[in-house]
Amino acid sequence: MRRDRGKHRNRAGGLTMTSPARRHQARIRAAQAAASVAPGESLAGASQYELMLAKLETDKRRLKAIQSVARKVEVKREVLPEYDAYVSGALAGGRGGQDDVLMTIMIWRVDAGDYAGALDIARYALRYGLTLPDQYERSTAAALAEEFATAALAAAKNGESFDPEQLVEVAELTADADMHDQIRAKLHKAIGVAAMNCIRDERLDGPTDWARASQAVQNFKTALSLDDRAGVKQNIARLQALLSDAEGRRAARRK
Numbered sequence: 425m426r427r428d429r430g431k432h433r434n435r436a437g438g439l440t441m442t443s444p445a446r447r448h449q450a451r452i453r454a455a456q457a458a459a460s461v462a463p464g465e466s467l468a469g470a471s472q473y474e475l476m477l478a479k480l481e482t483d484k485r486r487l488k489a490i491q492s493v494a495r496k497v498e499v500k501r502e503v504l505p506e507y508d509a510y511v512s513g514a515l516a517g518g519r520g521g522q523d524d525v526l527m528t529i530m531i532w533r534v535d536a537g538d539y540a541g542a543l544d545i546a547r548y549a550l551r552y553g554l555t556l557p558d559q560y561e562r563s564t565a566a567a568l569a570e571e572f573a574t575a576a577l578a579a580a581k582n583g584e585s586f587d588p589e590q591l592v593e594v595a596e597l598t599a600d601a602d603m604h605d606q607i608r609a610k611l612h613k614a615i616g617v618a619a620m621n622c623i624r625d626e627r628l629d630g631p632t633d634w635a636r637a638s639q640a641v642q643n644f645k646t647a648l649s650l651d652d653r654a655g656v657k658q659n660i661a662r663l664q665a666l667l668s669d670a671e672g673r674r675a676a677r678r679k
Contacts, residue, residue, distance in 0.1 A: 436652035456632050468659065476525045484528075500536045504529065515544065519554030527556050527564070534571045539590050542572075550597050565601030568594055569611045576614035580621055588618035588639070607652035616656065628670035637663050637670075 435633035483503050486658050488605075490496050508527050526545055548554070549564050556564055572594045576586040591614055619640040628634045641663045644656040 437463045452594050472510070473523065474524065476507065479506070480525050480528060487520050497535055497537075500532045502653055504532060504536055504538065504541075511541075511545065515548050517544070517662060518548060518552070520554070524557045527554055531556070531560065531567065531571060534568075537575070539572070539575070539587070542568075543593060546594070546597060550601075563601065563603065565598040566603035566607050569598050569603060570607045573607070573610040573614040577610075580614075580617045585621060586614075586618045588615055588622060588636075591605060592619055602670075609647040609654045612643040612647040612650070613656055614660065616640040616647065619643065620659065626666055627648040627673075628666055629673070634670060637667055642666070 477619055483499075484645040487496050487499055490499065507525070511526060511529055516525060527549060530542050530545035531551060533539070533545070546564075546568050550639060556562065556567055560567055562570070569675075572591055574592055587674075591611065595611055595615065617640070619636045622636045623633045623640075624630070625633055627635055644654075644660045644663070647654040647656050648660070
């Protein structure tokens with residue numbers, strides 16, 4: 425079957441550019457569009473932005489027709505690379521113009537497990553005060569905190585690891601933002617769980633395990649102070665007992 429070089433049609437019927445030259449052109453156009461808009465103004469009307477917005481609407485319609493959450497995640501993982509060049513250009517050339525494509529991709533990256541990629545956008549979005557499209561009905565900071573916390577807790581439930589430092593960065597990026605206490609509590613609980621699951625030896629004899637246990641306790645206590653129904657009391661008691669035992673062994677060795 426004959427195929428056009430450098431491009432193919434996706435399942436939604438849209439053109440997907442795959443050659444390095446086309447991706448480079450997309451990055452340049454995205455950077456130019458982003459640089460042409462002042463902070464707080466909309467990118468509406470910029471040709472590259474409108475092109476990507478149209479693609480986004482096509483992909484959203486495709487997702488809306490799918491009932492399975494797992495299948496939705498698969499589709500997001502499939503289409504997200506098609507936005508990479510645009511995102512790179514927008515972040516490189518952006519001056520803080522409101523960009524609904526960028527903000528939607530940030531959330532989709534979390535959904536798809538690309539947490540580093542989501543943080544790349546989050547740093548820019550929070551720096552310039554970009555808002556999420558109306559459908560999300562939350563502030564950018566609250567959505568980031570809750571989406572990352574939900575993903576981390578789900579990973580823990582499935583026996584999977586999650587980098588606690590990514591969660592710590594989310595907490596730092598959103599530290600001054602106003603949000604419901606329960607959301608911030610959930611984020612600190614997630615940090616605690618992720619740190620706790622990084623402990624290799626419950627004797628806590630190594631400095632890394634000791635630090636992770638201490639980090640977990642601190643964040644569990646913060647979560648409890650924000651929400652007394654956070655569900656962290658047992659974790660606090662267990663880790664404090666481990667820390668106490670480890671400190672006892674350290675003291676004995678110093679004698």
